Amino acid sequence: MAKLKKIGFVGTGIMGSAMAGHLMDAGYEVSVYNRTKSKAQALIDRGARWCETAGECAKNQDVIITIVGYPKDVEQVYLSEGGIIDSAKIGAYLVDMTTSSPIVAEKIYAAAKAKNLHAVDAPVTGGDTGAKNATLTIFVGGEEDSFNALKPIFEVLGKNIVHEGSAGAGQKTKISNQIALAGALAGACEAFAYAKSAGLDIEKVYAAISKGSASSIQMSDIVSRGLLDDNFNPGFMIKHLAKDLAIGNETVTTYGQALPILALVLHELRNMEKTGHGAEGTQSLLKYYGVTD
Ligand code: NAP
Numbered sequence: 001m002a003k004l005k006k007i008g009f010v011g012t013g014i015m016g017s018a019m020a021g022h023l024m025d026a027g028y029e030v031s032v033y034n035r036t037k038s039k040a041q042a043l044i045d046r047g048a049r050w051c052e053t054a055g056e057c058a059k060n061q062d063v064i065i066t067i068v069g070y071p072k073d074v075e076q077v078y079l080s081e082g083g084i085i086d087s088a089k090i091g092a093y094l095v096d097m098t099t100s101s102p103i104v105a106e107k108i109y110a111a112a113k114a115k116n117l118h119a120v121d122a123p124v125t126g127g128d129t130g131a132k133n134a135t136l137t138i139f140v141g142g143e144e145d146s147f148n149a150l151k152p153i154f155e156v157l158g159k160n161i162v163h164e165g166s167a168g169a170g171q172k173t174k175i176s177n178q179i180a181l182a183g184a185l186a187g188a189c190e191a192f193a194y195a196k197s198a199g200l201d202i203e204k205v206y207a208a209i210s211k212g213s214a215s216s217i218q219m220s221d222i223v224s225r226g227l228l229d230d231n232f233n234p235g236f237m238i239k240h241l242a243k244d245l246a247i248g249n250e251t252v253t254t255y256g257q258a259l260p261i262l263a264l265v266l267h268e269l270r271n272m273e274k275t276g277h278g279a280e281g282t283q284s285l286l287k288y289y290g291v292t293d
Contacts, residue, residue, distance in 0.1 A: 017040070
């Protein structure tokens with residue numbers, strides 16, 4: 001096993017609980033903290049050490065991994081008094097795997113460097129299934145030495161691991177991923193809305209078009225969960241995709257680009273949040289398009 005043995009893991013929700021479990025299976029000594037303790041209970045029952053705060057979870061660890069919700073949560077766990085940067089030992093590696101703002105990633109990198117800590121942003125794609133099966137794609141921003149030191153840990157969690165560039169580059173890549181995903185998701189919903197209004201059998205349409213050049217992971221995911229299983233529980237929450245597109249929308253202005261599909265899908269997701277669907281899975285967008293109730 002690698003030299004880095006002790007891991008503090010903050011955020012044991014849909015993604016983090018599976019990821020921390022893989023690290024335990026691989027022989028790492030894992031300590032955990034989550035805002036709601038019950039979501040860490042299964043890991044505690046398997047031998048993870050429970051910590052009462054993110055700062056406590058960072059103390060004396062070789063590596064601290066976080067996968068929380070929003071950029072404000074990332075700032076809180078890293079930058080608040082007594083948080084991760086205040087508490088980590090010199091030389092520790094800080095790995096934020098939340099989908100968060102590239103600006104926050106750059107801020108954390110600078111604050112960490114000032115304290116002789118090595119920070120990288122390493123958001124993921126592949127969904128709850130990718131987290132469970134350890135097949136995530138991981139986009140890494142930060143120094144190459146940090147990337148190389150952390151690679152054995154990333155290899156426990158994922159299959160496609162790319163060093164994208166300096167601090168923030170991982171988050172910028174992840175937002176690019178989310179923009180592509182949003183278009184594929186809304187495009188699939190729109191196709192089924194068209195098919196339904198044209199009087200077609202949607203399952204037969206899916207059986208045909210999911211095998212052709214319009215097929216996509218997004219299409220298969222929303223149909224299998226939302227249409228075939230009538231299951232709107234989250235693999236990936238509507239409110240988190242809205243957060244990702246909002247980050248894209250804020251930063252794209254500074255890059256001087258206009259992204260109309262991003263803006264449209266963000267508008268739809270915000271409406272879904274307003275009508276109480278924010279904590280449902282992204283397959284719920286089928287409801288917005290009237291494909292399902
Ligand atoms: P989740 O189930 O809500 O997990 C996040 C966990 O972090 C929650 O259990 C939450 O606690 C905890 N948390 C949030 N803020 C915290 C804080 N300040 N201190 C301590 N714990 C805190 O969400 P998820 O689906 O695992 O997603 C996590 C991140 O990964 C998000 O940024 C999401 O966009 C991204 N992501 C998700 C997927 C996916 O398919 N699910 C795929 C790729 C990326 P509570 O339980 O109290 O809320």
